[in-house]
Amino acid sequence: MLAVAALATGCQKQTDEVDGAFYTWDNRVVHCAVEADSKTGNDIVSIEAGLDRARDRGEVFEILIHQPGVSIPWTDFERLLAGVRDRGLAWVTYEDMARGIPPVGGVSLQYDGTWIVPWLDSRALLQNYGARVTIFVTRYTRLTDGERAQIRRFADEGGHDVEAHAVNHLRGPFYVEEHGLDAYLDNEVQPSIDALRADGYEVVSFAYPFGDRTDEIDRAVGKRVPLLRSLSITRDVVSSPCPH
Ligand SMILES: [Zn+2]
Known part of the structure; x- marks a missing residue:
């Protein structure tokens, strides 16, 4: 019975055990984030364990959220922001890491997708905690001028970092296999x-x-931009695309 239960739930690691999601200021090209959306099973307690590790070791914990207030409840989202503040961690963007700022214990908070409305809804909370986000925007060429202006204003007002996340959000390895x-x-x-x-x-x-x-x-992509971001999957049932 025990074995069956373990299989059904997978063997999820606490986020502080996921080495790939912690940037150690080693100038690596491929970075990885853990997802904190509720459905991933990385609950706020697990995320807080990761925050402790970032503080204790002076590393940058990379955390991806898709839709604040939707894919993660506001209460957990705010607890994450407060956890960063209470531990004295810095907010670190990809621009910061590419520029090579002095090593510091911190959090790289990331949004990705095209979820402009929930991103804008998070403005007040981000501002309250001085949180700076790296926003990986996909399908950017299909956005209206108005939507692009919203992202521009959001980034400018909050000191957020806007970065690339593919034209059509396709799976790279399959695309390469099919088209080269x-x-x-x-x-x-x-x-x-x-x-x-x-x-x-x-x-x-x-x-x-x-x-x-x-x-x-x-x-190949590393010749176009200095930093790449993958994901660190915390369940052992699938092999993580993160190289670390
Ligand atoms: Zn995405």
């Missing part, structure tokens, strides 16, 4: 970087949709 590496770079990666740069964003990183990556893709 050059097509992936030309159709999915580079235009997502160019579109943001055309609107004045610096763009120092590319986040893989679903965290899906290979070493070959890393090498």
Whole structure:
């Protein structure tokens, strides 16, 4: 019975055991985040264990949320923000890491997708805690001028960092298998970087949709931007795309 229960729930690690989600200021190219959305099973207690590790070891804990207030309740979202403040952790963006700021214990809070409304809804809370977010925007070329302006204002007001997350949010390794590496770079990666740069964003990183990556893709995309982001899956039942 015990074995069955363990299988059914998987073997989920507490986030402080997920080495790949902690940036140790080693100048690595491929970064990984853990997801804190409720459905991932990484509850706020597990996230707080990760915050403790970041404080104790001077590392940057990378946390991805898709829709604050929707994919994670506001109470947990605020508890996360307060946990960062109470531990004296810094807010670190991808721009900060690419620039090579002095090593500090911190949190890289990340949004990804095209969830503009929940992102804007989080403004007041982010402001209360001085939280700066790295926003990986996908399907940017399909946004209206008004939506782009909303992202611009949100980023400018909060000191947030807007970064690339592919044109169509497709799984890179499958795309490469079907169409080749050059097509992936030309159709999915580079235009997502160019579109943001055309609107004045610096763009120092590319986040893989679903965290899906290979070493070959890393090498190629790593020539376009200095930092890449994958995901650290905390369940042992699937192998994590995070290389660490
Ligand atoms: Zn995504």
